[in-house]
Amino acid sequence: MARKKEFDPEERMEKARDLFWEKGYNATSMEDLVQTMGLNRGSIYDTYGDKHSLYLQCLGNYAAEKLKEHKEAASGTSPMERVENMIRSAVEATVNTGKCCMAVNSTFELAAVDQSVHSIIKNNWKDIVDFFEQLLTDAKAQGEISADKDPKLMAEFIAANFTGLWQTFILSKDKKQVEKLAQFLIDMVKH
Amino acid sequence: MARKKEFDPEERMEKARDLFWEKGYNATSMEDLVQTMGLNRGSIYDTYGDKHSLYLQCLGNYAAEKLKEHKEAASGTSPMERVENMIRSAVEATVNTGKCCMAVNSTFELAAVDQSVHSIIKNNWKDIVDFFEQLLTDAKAQGEISADKDPKLMAEFIAANFTGLWQTFILSKDKKQVEKLAQFLIDMVKH
DNA sequence: GTTATTTTAGAACAATCGTTCAAGATGGTA
């Protein structure tokens, strides 16, 4: 055996992830990454592969973490309360950090032309929609939402609305407006 | 006086616009533009300025055209029917062309870091929301939607949902699903 | 037909892009 890495690959990847998150894939240069990660070019290539490979790892890391956060945010005594908390929690995270979802940024920058990116995001999207669907199915069984509602369709609708909320936040930069819109969504879903 | 341009600046700009639309700003190189526009580098710089300036002109052109299309799609005998047709028309355009909104792509790629881009898109966004708001105000006056609804908020909600529909289309590539989601939105808005 | 002015064409610019490589440093194992 030989030397051990002087850095923590996971920790440095998160620095790269935050940079990609902020600037997007194409606007982030290898030089930027060298500076931000505090690593030599060679170490980056040796550890993560090329820029695209590093990006995929960052995106995968983000997606996994985001899914975990969504599930953690789903606290509450009833299914619909859990759905509500998920929505509010996502909005809160956005307005507090000032950053919107990296996966959504990536969707509009790359997913249409990059198969690997598309696949990662689509799977993550499906996980989130499935989680919503389960909650809404429970809500329906408990009579929290009316019997004529389609949990799957409604789950997709809620998830799609996240993207709308993020766009609204980017354009308006108005915390209050995003929160009002989120409340409107919740009211619509609950009836 | 001297020579006249051998090309139609407007027509060539639309070729640039379509390329930016497809690939995004950062992934489009000047060389790409030279090839696609069929112009010499010098002619591009002389006519449109640098790459960023050309992009802003393309985006402005797109925004103006999109607003026009939205208004043209707003046909119908009642306000709510006109709103419905706007939504359906936007979805149809997306699934038929396979392309989603350039302004939304641009929002997630650039608006957070580019003030000029942000301004163009925000203004266009406001125009569209205002148009929806007017229709919804009429709908409310005519009793098509209930009196407790807020037309402005609902207009923002509908506009935000467009973005969600586009994202769903990119990820699912499923025409039917996007149409179902659009119908769900219409049902929600109409009650 | 001359002149003035613009448009063209394409070479060329420095800067940056993503990537590779060779040489030196390191430390666990034999």
Add this chain to the structure above:
DNA sequence: TACCATCTTGAACGATTGTTCTAAAATAAC
């Protein structure tokens, strides 16, 4: 202690980036 696989370093690669410049071609006005 000697070995050597691995990690670190920094220079360097060719390709491409956005942009500029020069000279030739073209045309409207005189």
